[in-house]
Amino acid sequence: MTTDQGRPRKADREDPRAVHQRIAADLRDEILSGELPREARLPSTALLIDRFGASNASVQKAVNLLKDEHLVTSRAGAKTTVTYRPRRIVVPAAYSAPAAPGETYRWISEAESQGEAATIELLSVGKVAAPREVAAAFGIEAGEPVARRTQLLRLDDQPAELVHSHYPLAIAEGTPLLEPRKIRGGTPALLAAMGHTPAPEGTVDRISACIPTQEQFVALHLPGELIPVLRTFRVVRSTKDVVIEVTVMAKAGHLYELQYTF
Structure with missing residues (x-):
């Protein structure tokens, strides 16, 4: 979003949700739309931290939300995997x-x-x-x-x-x-x-x-x-x-x- 002079302008409204909820929302949509298909591996924590500009704790809380919704699963020492198919x-x-x-x-x-x-x-x-x-x-x-x-x-x-x-x-x-x-x-x-x-x-x-x-x-x-x-x-x-x-x-x-x- 820019002004008439081409300078960046702050968004009129920002997402008020907690960071981990915003991260979970974006990943949830990618899973349910099929962008992240069933049995695909979720991007690593490091990649998610870089993508969302978030802390490790926020990323982990986001992934835990998706686990609670049975959209992804993981085992100790293994990658987190998408377990749900698209809508x-x-x-x-x-x-x-x-x-x-x-x-x-x-x-x-x-x-x-x-x-x-x-x-x-x-x-x-x-x-x-x-x-x-x-x-x-x-x-x-x-x-x-x-x-x-x-x-x-x-x-x-x-x-x-x-x-x-x-x-x-x-x-x-x-x-x-x-x-x-x-x-x-x-x-x-x-x-x-x-x-x-x-x-x-x-x-x-x-x-x-x-x-x-x-x-x-x-x-x-x-x-x-x-x-x-x-x-x-x-x-x-x-x-x-x-x-x-x-x-x-x-x-x-x-x-x-x-x-x-x-």
């Missing part, structure tokens, strides 16, 4: 459509096509008072009862996504949507079979980066208090232009990217 790219359009009769839920089949083992744990099923934003999407009063299914999705046995899916009681009452069991093919397939086919262009995602709630922090096994979650608020309309599902999803923000094609 997973998730393509919502690939698994939001209903599965064909007899097929596995698309989220699982898509993960398997990428060489990952996917599982779904059903945490709870029941009627709840509709949160304000869910109620607004359904066009009902806040607090009115809706059906809710809560699931934890895992990839390679690691928590990937916490999902709260809501349904109008007019649709869910007396159906498997309110039964405490998994639904073969997933809820999109069930809704389609019930005559509530999701419209091809009837899904709207609203995505934000948020500090995790207590529930999200615990369920997703987040490694640090400042790791954000990617929160997706999804409204699904049927081919009859009726809102049939409102879902709130949370992923660990440092591990996933969402890819949309326009």
